[in-house]
Amino acid sequence: MKRVIRFASVCAVFAASVGLAQADVLKIATEGAYPPFNYVDSDNQLHGFDVDIALALCERMQAQCTLVAQDWDGIIPALMAKKYDAVVASMIDTEERRKKISFTHHYYKTPLSVAVPKDSDISDAQTNFKGKTVGAQSSSTQSIYAEDVYGKAGANVKLYPTLDEANSDLASGRLDGVIADKFPLADWIDKAGKSCCKMLGDVNGTQADASIAVRKEDNALRERFNKALDEIVADGTYQKISSKYFAFDIYH
Template identity: 60%
Template sequence: NALCAQMKVECEIVTQDWDGIIPALQAKKFDAIIASMSITEERKKQVAFTNKYYTTPLALVAPKDSDLTSTEPPALAGKTVGAQASTTQADYAQNEYGKAGAEAKLYPTQEEAITDLTNGRLDAVISDKFVLMDWLKKASDGCCKLVGDVKGTETQAGIAVRLEDTTLRDKLNAAIDAIVADGTYKKIQAKYFDFDIY
C-alpha cells in the first residue's frame, strides 16, 4: 500500500495460490507478485524482479519440547522436516536435510506444514524466518520454538513482474527507494519486527 501511495496509483490486492502464482502473473490475472518471493536465477528466466524489499534467512521451528538445538543438516538426520512446495526452503529441505538423512515432507501451503507440526506429525518446519517469527508471535499458542536461522540461506525478496513490464518494474524500484529514503519503510517495519529486515 505504501508503494502504491508513493506511485500515486490505486492498487487492488488479490490472493493467489503459490503453486500457480507465476503462470497467473504471465496470464495477466494481476500485474505484480508481492509474496515473499526469493530472487533466484531460475525465477529470473520467467519473471523480472525489482530490487529487494527485504532480506531474510531461512529458519527452523520445532515443538517446544524438541531436543533440536541446531539447524545444521546432521542434526536433522532421522527427523521429518516440513516445507512449502516450490520454494527455496523446499529445495533446502530436500537437498541439504535430505542428504543428511532427514525426510523432507512438502505441502501445498505453509499453513498445512505448520498444522502438521502442531499436531505432532513433523519434527520441524523450515521457512522464511519472518513468516515463522510472525506465526510464533501471533498464532502458535506456545506450541513451538525457533531453533534458529539456517546458516548461509539469506535471500532477498523482490517484487516479480512480467519480463516485458520494465516500466512497471522501474516505477516499483523508484517507489521502494523513496519509501526507504523518507523513513516510511522504517515505520512499517517497526509495526511488525523489532529487528532490521532490509
C-alpha cells in the same frame, strides 16, 4: 479450491490529468496466507506488511491498484499469464525464478530458520534431519533447501500448500521440524506455537532478498517500482510501515 479475493485499494492516488493511463491501473497479487506479511481477515480483506508496502508504492507511483489473493503454487504461472501485473508476496529473488520473471530491488531480507517441538533432541539449526520428517511450503526456497539438503541426507521431506499447514502438523506432532523464512516462522511461534515448539535459529548462508516480481517484458514497470521503493525508504514511509509489524530492521 483456488481462493481469489479482490478489493480495491482505498488509498490509490488518481492522476491530475483527465483519466489514468492504462499503465497507471495495476493489479497486484499476494498470497493471503503468510502472516504477518500477507493474510486475510474475517471480512475477506487483505492485510499485512506486503499489502501495506504495495499500497504505499501504488500511492507513490500515482497508480490505481487492485490487490488479489492468489494461492502460492500458481502465483508465478498466473503472473506470466497476465492475470495481474506484479507480485508483492515475500517472493525470494532466485536465479531459477529469474529464468521466467524479473525482480525489483529487495524490499526486505530474510534468512531461513528452523522450528522443532519443545522436547526435540535437535538443538542445532544446521541439522540435516537424517531419519526424521521435516516440513516446508511447496514451490518455495525453503522447499528447495529441504529437498536438496535434508532429502539428500536421508530425511523425509513433506511439502505443504501453505506454511500454516506445515506449522499445524509440527504443533500436532506429525513433523520433527519445519524450515521457513525466519520472520513468519517466528511470528507463528510467538502467537500460537510457544506451547509446543521452539525456534532453533537461522540456517547459515541462507539470507536472501524478498523482492517484487514482474514479467520479463515489463522493464518500465519494474523501474517504476524501484524508484518508488527508493523513495519510501528515503522519506521514512517504509520504516513507519515496518515498525507496525517488526521491532527490528528487516530491510538491511
